[in-house]
């Protein structure tokens with residue numbers, strides 16, 4: 001038992017203030033391991049070993065067995081029982097605050113206890129522990145797990161040499177990282193509101209507990225929520241993590257706020273249930289096309305790599321294409337599998353493999369063809385290209401391949417424009433452009449005409465013919481069978 005101000009030992013102190021700094025104290029500010037502390041009568045020094053809750057005598061007020069005077073535990077003089085060292089009087093505590101252990105062990109034991117036995121976790125949490133350690137635990141856990149999962153898929157992508165390597169699963173792309181940051185921010189917002197809702201509900205129903213105790217119950221149990229940060233799967237399995245979290249919070253509330261389990265479910269469940277309902281409504285409405293136009297939430301949230309022009313960077317701008325052997329038709333890259341038919345569909349667009357035809361064959365059928373037959377189909381489609389325009393469409397992308405044959409690399413020249421197939425999609429929305437130097441520019445559809453003028457001026461300067469508006473370029477009119 002040490003002064004909370006100056007750490008001076010308070011054993012055997014008769015006064016109710018610290019001898020070193022004068023700070024007032026009472027024994028009930030402290031908790032002890034049962035049967036380690038002797039409580040001595042202030043009148044006759046008769047000792048009683050604390051065997052009850054928090055290591056106190058049970059009951060805390062009683063008549064002294066020796067001198068008969070009524071005494072209260074807070075008036076008594078305390079000392080470690082015989083043969084007990086100072087540190088042995090400390091009660092079991094939540095592992096997170098056992099500072100003599102390495103943080104990794106404290107973290108793992110706390111996370112496990114929160115999952116396995118949340119009510120025990122809360123019993124071990126001192127009632128006067130500030131909110132801060134719990135908040136630090138949660139921020140550290142969520143941040144570390146988010147970074148760890150990204151590192152894991154990075155390693156998986158490299159070790160299994162998946163297509164895309166380190167960027168497999170889209171976790172390490174700009175979109176993937178943005179989604180991760182937004183998910184982290186969403187978690188913090190969700191948690192803040194949840195704590196406020198639980199606390200207000202508990203208060204209204206007459207359960208006494210400090211705000212710090214509500215924070216303990218919510219933050220120490222938050223680990224399973226990190227499932228949200230799993231690349232690709234996160235939005236689908238995240239709710240499972242949240243549900244496990246809610247279950248742990250219920251267990252913790254039942255202990256801290258002395259609530260019946262049913263009331264704890266109601267108190268802890270309100271806000272997550274409201275969020276789940278809202279998600280379902282928003283998701284349903286956006287899939288039904290009621291909000292957000294054709295760039296629905298799927299395109300923004302549920303696709304691992306929404307900006308697919310950047311995916312075409314490697315096959316087109318990497319070392320695979322030599323200046324002297326630039327294909328005239330992008331379909332040529334499908335013969336040896338450098339590009340897959342699926343790569344010509346932009347995530348979120350309504351274009352399908354069955355909806356794209358080259359030389360009378362849909363891309364869906366094309367996937368099934370033998371290599372020799374593929375070659376014939378691609379050659380036939382290449383022969384149908386209009387000789388008057390330097391650009392052609394395949395799926396949701398318009399390709400300007402003459403740029404790749406230039407002797408001098410000119411930054412700013414367009415190579416690929418993601419502009420969804422106007423035959424199958426409404427027009428409008430964002431247009432993404434991949435430049436010859438690998439950079440990507442996104443613009444609103446209304447910014448396209450001036451950007452196109454600028455591009456054509458640039459092309460003229462390097463001796464290339466002018467481009468038509470990529471959005472007006474229709475697949476079925478240029479390279480298709482009926483064109």
Ligand SMILES: [Zn+2]
Pocket residue numbers: 003004005006007008018019020021022023
């Ligand atoms: Zn002191």
Ligand SMILES: [Zn+2]
Pocket residue numbers: 041042043044045046064065066067068069
């Ligand atoms: Zn006495």
